[in-house]
Amino acid sequence: MMDFSQIIPALPALTDGMLLTLRLLGLSVVGGVVLGTLLALARLSDRRVLSGLAKFYVNYFRSIPLLLVISWFYLVVPLIYNWLTGSFEPVGAFTSCLVAFVMFEAAYYAEIVRAGIQAIPKGQVNAAYALGMGYGQAMRLIVLPQAFRKMTPLFLQQSIILFQDTSLVYAVGLLDFLNTARSKGDIVGLPHEFLIFAGAVYFVISFGATLLVKRLQKRFAV
Amino acid sequence: MNYHWDWGVFFKSTGIGHEIYLDWFITGLGWTVAVAMVAWVIALILGSVLGVMRTLPNKTLSGVAGGYVALFRNVPLLVQLFLWYFLVPDFLPESLQVWFKQDLKPATSAYISVVVCLGLFTAARVCEQVRTGIEALPKGQSNAAYAMGFTLPQVYRHVLLPQAFRIIIPPMTSEFLNVFKNSSVASLIGLMELLAQTKQTAEFSANLFEAFTLATVIYFVLNMSLMKLMGWVENRVRVPGLIGSTGK
Secondary structure: OOOOOOHHHHHHHHHHHHHHHHHHHHHHHHHHHHHHHHHHHHHOOHHHHHHHHHHHHHHHOOOOOHHHHHHHHHHHHHHEEEEEEEEOOOHHHHHHHHHHHHHHHHHHHHHHHHHHHHHOOOHHHHHHHHHOHHHHHHHHHHHHHHHHHHHHHHHHHHHHHHHHHHHHHHHHOOOOOOHHHHHHHHHHOOHHHHHHHHHHHHHHHHHHHHHHHHHHHHHHHH | OOOOOOOHHHHOOOOOOOOHHHHHHHHHHHHHHHHHHHHHHHHHHHHHHHHHHHOOHHHHHHHHHHHHHHHOOOOHHHHHHHHHHHHHHOOOOHHHHHHHHHHHOHHHHHHHHHHHHHHHHHHHHHHHHHHHHHOOOOHHHHHHHHHHOOHHHHHHHHHHHHHHHHHHHHHHHHHHHHHHHHHHHHHOOOOOHHHHHHHHHHHHHHHHHHHHHHHHHHHHHHHHHHHHHHHHHHHHHHHOHHHHHHOO
16 A cells, blocks of 8 residues: 655655755754853853843743744844845745754753753862963863763753754745655655655654663763 | 834734734634643643553553653654644545545644644653653652552552652643644644734735734743743642742
8 A cells, every 4th residue: 555665766855855954953053052052151140131131032932932933034034134234135944944943942052051050069160260260261171061061961862852843944945854755755646655754764863863862871971 | 125114013904804913813822722722631641641651560551651752752743743634634434534634624624633743742741751750759659658558559649640740840831831832833734823823914914023023922921921820830739848849
């Protein structure tokens, strides 16, 4: 009844789709972690305004759906961008989605980093100060390396969630893995087979990665 | 740039019947809440059963629950939604298929798919929370219950679950909020919930900025009020004597 043989000729296109998914994932993780770390530092800062802003940012992005954020950055923000710069070049779906993911995920990474930093004993920071280090040095050389080590499993778990969430770019028609599978399946008239295949691939990658993270978790335990 | 700012757009006629744009948002919010609440009930019931199963001494039962969690947590929500909406109906018996595809309104069949999808998806998460809650209880609790002659079902009913459910309220709150946020995927199969109505308003009125701002505010306020509500519930049912029960 099911005919999976038609997936083979579609494999090059599906691979391209997966590459786009992975590129989006990789860039979003890097951008999200960098922005998230900055947000966590701001959140923990002594300056009320700074920590208030960071707190608002995190709460704000955690309370709205990712799809809404994607829509903002795909439909509305490019409009504002073109308006400010006076250019009429379209921003492009990939860039829009990337910015949306970075901004959105940063809120989640920020919470992970914050928890990681707060788990570092205060004596570490005091010792760094006693050695004459400044705030930047203490953070960069003492606190963050330890915090990141503790947080690696959580980072990876969040990134597995993000890997699955990248499929939401379907909403703006970007040809990621899922969307490629959907359109190929429609073209050859076997939408069910392609959908099952797509689901299976997502499952194998996510589940495999989850098992790996569990193993890492044991090794990374400080 | 010719953008016509108009914050009064929500009170303007949509041009369809006597509706104003605000009506669309209200209808959309109604669908969002209807999806989220029913999906949450499914998730809570199924997730609790699965969570209990995972902690049972019986290997088969805990294995089944573990497999369920692995499956539903590692396939993207959107893929699951497409499976429920496009694929599963084709495997139903003939009469049910006709009913689902022809007799039901398109909105109703989309609604059923989303609710089932989101309910089963969230159940896997609820299961993990319930399991964590049960496993977090000291072993002495169930041992003491057994020593008093409780049977296994009694241990769960009278000792483990009443405590576990109370200590997992904070993580359950975020799952509850996630259901509302995740319900926005329904817009991708044509259910006119809040996000879909927002996009439609943006398209019809050309007031993109206003439409998306209103939607964002609605989600934000909804989220914050549910969080407050759950905070209140948490306070009410807090287990006396635990660290969390003192202070604020």
